[in-house]
Amino acid sequence: MADGVNSIMKKDDISSKGNRVTEFGGSEIAQESSIDEFAAPEAKFECPICLSWLRDPVLTFCGHRFCRVCIYEWLEKENACPVDNKKLNRDKDIFPDNFTRREISQQRTKCPNIIRGCLMELSPLDVESHLLVCEFQCPELPDHEKLRCTFVNVGCFEKFEDEPELQRHLEQNIQQHLTLLSQAYAKVNEVQNNDSSSSALAQANFWDPPPKAGASSTQVVPDENLQNLLRALYEKIIFLEQKAREQDIILSNMSEQISSHVSTISNFQQRYCNGCFIWYFNDFKAKIKSMRDNPRLMHYSPGFYTSSYGYKLCLRINLSPRDNNYLAILFHVMKSEHDQALDWPFCGRLSITIVHPFQSYKNIKETMMSRPELQAFNRPMHDLNPKGFGYTEFASIEELFDQEFIANNQLIIKVNAQPV
Amino acid sequence: MANIAAQRIKREFKEVIKSEEVAKCAIKLELVDDNYTELRGEIAGPPDTAYEGGNFLLEIKVPETYPFNPPKVRFMTRIWHPNISSVTGAICLDILKDQWAAAMTLRTVLLSLQALLSAAEPDDPQDAVVARQYKENLEMFKLTARHWTNVYAGGPNVNPECDEKIKRLIDMGIEEHQARVALSSYNWDLERATEQLFS
Numbered sequence A: 001m002a003d004g005v006n007s008i009m010k011k012d013d014i015s016s017k018g019n020r021v022t023e024f025g026g027s028e029i030a031q032e033s034s035i036d037e038f039a040a041p042e043a044k045f046e047c048p049i050c051l052s053w054l055r056d057p058v059l060t061f062c063g064h065r066f067c068r069v070c071i072y073e074w075l076e077k078e079n080a081c082p083v084d085n086k087k088l089n090r091d092k093d094i095f096p097d098n099f100t101r102r103e104i105s106q107q108r109t110k111c112p113n114i115i116r117g118c119l120m121e122l123s124p125l126d127v128e129s130h131l132l133v134c135e136f137q138c139p140e141l142p143d144h145e146k147l148r149c150t151f152v153n154v155g156c157f158e159k160f161e162d163e164p165e166l167q168r169h170l171e172q173n174i175q176q177h178l179t180l181l182s183q184a185y186a187k188v189n190e191v192q193n194n195d196s197s198s199s200a201l202a203q204a205n206f207w208d209p210p211p212k213a214g215a216s217s218t219q220v221v222p223d224e225n226l227q228n229l230l231r232a233l234y235e236k237i238i239f240l241e242q243k244a245r246e247q248d249i250i251l252s253n254m255s256e257q258i259s260s261h262v263s264t265i266s267n268f269q270q271r272y273c274n275g276c277f278i279w280y281f282n283d284f285k286a287k288i289k290s291m292r293d294n295p296r297l298m299h300y301s302p303g304f305y306t307s308s309y310g311y312k313l314c315l316r317i318n319l320s321p322r323d324n325n326y327l328a329i330l331f332h333v334m335k336s337e338h339d340q341a342l343d344w345p346f347c348g349r350l351s352i353t354i355v356h357p358f359q360s361y362k363n364i365k366e367t368m369m370s371r372p373e374l375q376a377f378n379r380p381m382h383d384l385n386p387k388g389f390g391y392t393e394f395a396s397i398e399e400l401f402d403q404e405f406i407a408n409n410q411l412i413i414k415v416n417a418q419p420v
Numbered sequence B: 001m002a003n004i005a006a007q008r009i010k011r012e013f014k015e016v017i018k019s020e021e022v023a024k025c026a027i028k029l030e031l032v033d034d035n036y037t038e039l040r041g042e043i044a045g046p047p048d049t050a051y052e053g054g055n056f057l058l059e060i061k062v063p064e065t066y067p068f069n070p071p072k073v074r075f076m077t078r079i080w081h082p083n084i085s086s087v088t089g090a091i092c093l094d095i096l097k098d099q100w101a102a103a104m105t106l107r108t109v110l111l112s113l114q115a116l117l118s119a120a121e122p123d124d125p126q127d128a129v130v131a132r133q134y135k136e137n138l139e140m141f142k143l144t145a146r147h148w149t150n151v152y153a154g155g156p157n158v159n160p161e162c163d164e165k166i167k168r169l170i171d172m173g174i175e176e177h178q179a180r181v182a183l184s185s186y187n188w189d190l191e192r193a194t195e196q197l198f199s
Helices: A002-022 A027-039 A068-077 A098-106 A112-116 A124-133 A163-172 A174-207 A220-271 A284-293 A397-402 B003-018 B106-118 B128-136 B138-152 B160-171 B176-185 B190-198
Strands: A057-060 A065-067 A094-096 A276-281 A312-319 A326-334 A348-355 A364-369 A384-396 A411-419 B027-031 B038-044 B055-061 B072-075
Touching: A057 A068, A057 A098, A065 A068, A068 A094, A098 A124, A112 A124, A112 A163, A163 A174, A174 B003, A276 A312, A284 A312, A312 A384, A312 A411, A326 A397, A326 A411, A348 A384, A364 A384, A384 A397, B003 B027, B003 B106, B027 B106, B038 B106, B055 B106, B128 B138, B128 B176, B138 B176, B160 B176, B160 B190, B176 B190
Parallel strands: none
Antiparallel strands: A057 A065, A057 A094, A276 A411, A312 A326, A326 A384, A348 A364, A348 A411, B027 B038, B038 B055, B055 B072
């Protein structure tokens, strides 16, 4: 009786363990305990000869249980108990153990294929015959196609038919795998120590001054020095890297500031030019070529002011729509912050000069008076008044080249705008 | 192979793999083929013996009739021991012969062999030469066993004197192992070993 209670207690224990595992893994793991029982029966249900579940159990005079077939086969050649070597007479000392037979017949175990979905509950004795017909049984794979344990590198050579089986093995053999790992780790460590100590020693020697005669006892010290040196260097590297990063940030901030200052300065120049502005039209040849390719292309100068609170104007250059050998140069009125305080339409004198870089007498200068009836002088509604005012055929490009107006691939245009 | 034998070995194999002796690196078991008929065992030389620090490989062959008949076990690593042949590695141990019982397992066999290394039975010898040395000159036996453990099983105890004598014989054109056997058999007496080798 007490035995029976014990076994129930044990079973509870096992299943509660299984539940605990479930929290981490899938539901399959919860069933583990029953499979375990199939794989290795409890000691009192195990035949010491075949190590399987007792099949048709018998009890010997000396108190050991065996499968009927197993013990009789053993007694064919010996006449002693395989466990304690006591003399056994095959006719007198062997009794059927019906108590154990009944206990085993009441055991239920789950098919090992539960991990693949078989829900059969069987007597442990029937598992083998069930496996032959179980539809969830997967076919034995040839050896090289079987899955290897993931710990094969550290010495676990188990092989499996499929993924769930491997999973089960991994769950069940944590302890063993840990042992293998720790052994492998110890080996690696050993190798590394050998390696590092020899190489460290060599390096230490490399850094050291040649040893003085007789002073060979400082083998440890250079090693330590080297370690310290390395640590110091490493710290320094980190410090410098940090510093470099800070400097990078400061630099990028500064260059941003500088570029914003540059743009305000050029704004200032144009604001305080008092209507006299010089436009350096760079990269002249390429621009002419691109304008010839695309007749609609136009180039605008930066805006400039006739006085600090005056009109804002800009110049436009494009090829004459009628004859693309001629440059057109026109004024445009631009929107500025103080437009509301100015008189509209713009009224004044405008002059455009193409400056000869060397001989000022060759300068081409044209002066115009504004014409209030033209839209071009009205207060601009957009950034730029779409209508311009000037000459559509200001100068022949050919002539500009011939007369050497183009120096350094640059055309210099000076404008003067004076409101009246 | 008979079903019962294969199944039992499978289970025993798992039992050994999980055992604490394996965890302590005292014994080891590996499969040689996949039908569980041949295995490779390994036992560590027991501490405080001449075999300490050595690892000894064992060839284990499982008969069809296992477990009703004992497995056939032989040392593959050369060893100097009264109950183990220094030539073939054959073992004289009762449980591997008439005292075998079906309830014994590969694990108990490996542990018994380990026990045999720490407690030789010179009165039931396998190797008569070794047994005689063991009984007549125990110190000489221990020295020789330690030397063999060092040379063949990776033991830590180098014996420069033995190595020197062997080298003398090698210089005379004798093969190393043959030289070691001769010297071991004649209590490392170089003259008598030479005499025997050239007679």
